Amino acid sequence: MADHRIIAAGLTRQKYRGLVYGIAGLAILGLLAGFVLDQHFAGTIIYLLGAWTAGGIAVLAPMLSEATLQDERDWELHNRASGILIGVTMLIGLSMLPALYVLDAGSYIEITGTVSGVIFTLSALFLLYGVCLGIAKRRI
Template identity: 85%
Template sequence: MTATNTSSKLTRQRYRGLVYGIGGLAILGLLAGFILNQHFVGTLIYLLGVWIAGGIAVLAPMWSEATLQDERDWELHNRASGILVGITMVFGLSILPALYVLDAGNYIEITGIASGVILTLSALFLLYGVCLGIAKRRI
């Protein structure tokens, strides 16, 4: 007697629908929590949803026998990442030094929000550099 695989294979369409569907429900849960003044519950639903969707997005391609991602996905991801980093770099290099000079001349004051944006952009570029270094070592 041969064993047959009775479980349905995860297809590309189901994979994307599952990940985006759970992510969408998570966002709706967050918005509903905000509207209903149940911020903690909305945040909990959101965090659970994005962690579940993220887990599926990362683990399903490793465990599934079906091809859920291919070179088209990787090319799109690489292009989008390059565009993001490029836009952020142009924004950062064109605006941030000028802000510091204007702050030093007492023309403007860099507030807590602006400092947070600067730290976030700096952390993004540091993280990108670390990830680029890891990717170079693995190739």
């Protein structure tokens, strides 16, 4: 069986990060340029190609390279950032959503489609987090 690690030979941690962030940055610029130039479809295609390419490199390069592209510091930082994101979102959601529903029921405010979309998105985020946490627990 062939060793696929030679594909990423010579890839350093700095080149890896520069490549992933560079492609992602170009993808975002392509999306913005498409918006500014009224070429929404072309901008979207550029963005999607760049995002999938950067994501693919971010996932596959550490598996295919002999160099250490990610270590425990990266995982610790990722875990801390994820925990802070979920905690802040939970704090804002739990402190505001019940009040919004009570005010809506009393006809003081109206929950618009946009607000309903945000509530749905946050709910989906927490459900997905719970599923991912369950998968992670089973794998450990």
